[in-house]
Amino acid sequence: MAEKILVTVFSASGVTRRVGEKIAEVCGGDFFEIVPEQIYTDADLDWMNKKSRSSLEMNDASCRPAVRGKVENMDLYDTVIIGFPIWWGIAPRIIETFLESYDFSGKTIIPFVTSGGSGVGRSDAELHKNVSSSVNWKKGKQISRPNEAEIRKWLAEVL
Numbered sequence: 161m162a163e164k165i166l167v168t169v170f171s172a173s174g175v176t177r178r179v180g181e182k183i184a185e186v187c188g189g190d191f192f193e194i195v196p197e198q199i200y201t202d203a204d205l206d207w208m209n210k211k212s213r214s215s216l217e218m219n220d221a222s223c224r225p226a227v228r229g230k231v232e233n234m235d236l237y238d239t240v241i242i243g244f245p246i247w248w249g250i251a252p253r254i255i256e257t258f259l260e261s262y263d264f265s266g267k268t269i270i271p272f273v274t275s276g277g278s279g280v281g282r283s284d285a286e287l288h289k290n291v292s293s294s295v296n297w298k299k300g301k302q303i304s305r306p307n308e309a310e311i312r313k314w315l316a317e318v319l
Contacts, residue, residue: 163319164236165189169243170254172200175304176274180243182306183272187315189241194258197226207247218248224257231262239268239319243303244283246275251283259290270318271300 167189169180177193184191204213217223231237242258244251251273269291273280280300291297298318303310 163238165239165241165319166192166231166234166237167241167243168192168194168231168258170194170196170245170252170258171243171274172205172245172252176243176245178306179272179274179303179311180241182308183241183243183303183311183315186308186311187241187319189239190237192231194254195228196254197228214247214252217253218250220253223253224260225252225254227254227257227261234262237267239270240264241270241272243272243274246273246280246283249283250286255287256290259287263292265292265294268296268298270298272303272314273300274304275302276304 165187167180167184167187168191169176171177171180171193181191183189200214206212207215209215217225242255244255271280271283271287273283280302283300301314303314
């Protein structure tokens with residue numbers, strides 16, 4: 161039986177979604193967008209404002225923004241490719257909400273990040289602790305645009 165892949169992304173501006181859609185197209189995986197229950201406004205995303213929603217969330221390690229919808233039949237997937245923008249050197253808190261909402265035991269998780277300037281940062285180490293030790297966690301990769309050649313090369317290395 162062929163490996164079943166889910167590509168899931170959280171995208172505040174649309175960049176991560178476009179990259180994730182291209183990854184799903186290239187690898188033949190299903191696509192799921194992690195949509196916050198309360199959509200982020202431009203003011204929420206103002207990282208220069210210490211009182212903006214995103215700033216407050218990122219400064220609270222226990223914050224878990226609610227997600228709208230759920231992945232149906234997560235148990236059918238062998239591999240989950242998860243994409244997100246880098247906020248403050250790590251994944252947005254909503255990624256922790258997502259990871260804590262499912263049992264990923266025995267699955268492979270492959271993260272990718274989008275960023276205007278930061279790399280994967282501490283996100284691999286920070287997120288890995290949100291899943292069971294039986295998860296095969298692959299090292300994250302920065303992919304900031306839906307470049308098919310770059311995505312094909314990366315997928316050949318990780319799948």
